[in-house]
Every structure is written in C-alpha cells, then in structure tokens.
Amino acid sequence: MPRYVLTGAPGAGKTAILRQLELDGHVVVEESATDVIALQQARGVGKPWEEEGFIDEVIRLQQRRQGAVRSATAFFDRSPVCTLALSRYLGFAPTPLLADEVERVVTANAYASTVFFVRNRGFVEPTAARQISYEDSLVFEQLHEQTYRELGFRLVEVPAARLDERVALVRHAAERHIA
Structure with a gap:
C-alpha cells in the first residue's frame, strides 16, 4: 500500500492536514524531528538540532515508525529525505546512517514517488520546536x-488554502494514485 509523504516549510500546515486525514480514518505517522526536539528540550537541551547526534536520532525514530506501518495506506509527516534537507540546512554533512537510510528508501521505493509539498501560509508561528523566521523557512522550503x-520524487503542490481544500486535494491526488 502507498506511503505518502507530506513535506514543506516549518509551520506550513502539514500537521493540520494529517490530523484531518487521521480523523477521516487514514493511518498517519507523526513527524520524528519535532518529537526528538520535544524530548530533548524536556531533558534540558535548549536547541537539540545543534547537538551532535540529532540527525541520527531523527533517522532512528523515522525507521521505527516506518517499520510499524504494515498494510494500510499511510500519510507520513516528513521522511528521511526531509531529514537530509534538514541536515543540509543545518550545514551538517550527511551521517552514514542518514545516507544509508535515504539510499534505502529511494531504491526500495519505501514511499510513494508522489510527495505532497505543502506550501507555506505566508507566516510562521514560533513554537518551542519551531524557532525559525519566515525568511529562513522559505530557504528551508526551497x-x-x-x-x-534531486532524488526523483514527483511533487504535488498543496497551496496555501483553507484546511478542507488542502485535505481534499491530498485525498483526491492519493485516490488517483492508488487507482
């Protein structure tokens, strides 16, 4: 069954789309980086993304979550490809674990080749885990x-719009891909 990725800039609305898909009965998988950040901040690390080992922690959690999804069509809030983009954004060379995982998910077609690219909404609301300016989020988005x-995925644009419109677009594109 297809495993779809939702990606885009921080604060673009990916989680809201996933929450609605989940309420509609779809299997969804949470974003790993946000959860790693929250746990590390609870342990007293102010900016975990600056710590050595952060990227590998994210990858390990993504691997566990991907392995837990068995037979249903699923929607993922980000993927190891996003973690590669994050690593590049942070100025880190890809770790061996990251490089191996990206190669694995690409060559094994672990995710659908169609990726939902959720465009920014014109602003970013800061949170404890999302400490990025709107301008920097545009760089991150790009x-x-x-x-x-670069890795051969086909992007389906999910423009800034009302939540119901965005969810309908994702649902429609996924149904066309499945059929």
Missing part, C-alpha cells in the same frame, strides 16, 4: 523541494 526533486 531546500526541501530541491532535495526531493
């Missing part, structure tokens, strides 16, 4: 787009 295209 880097995600470039990384997915």
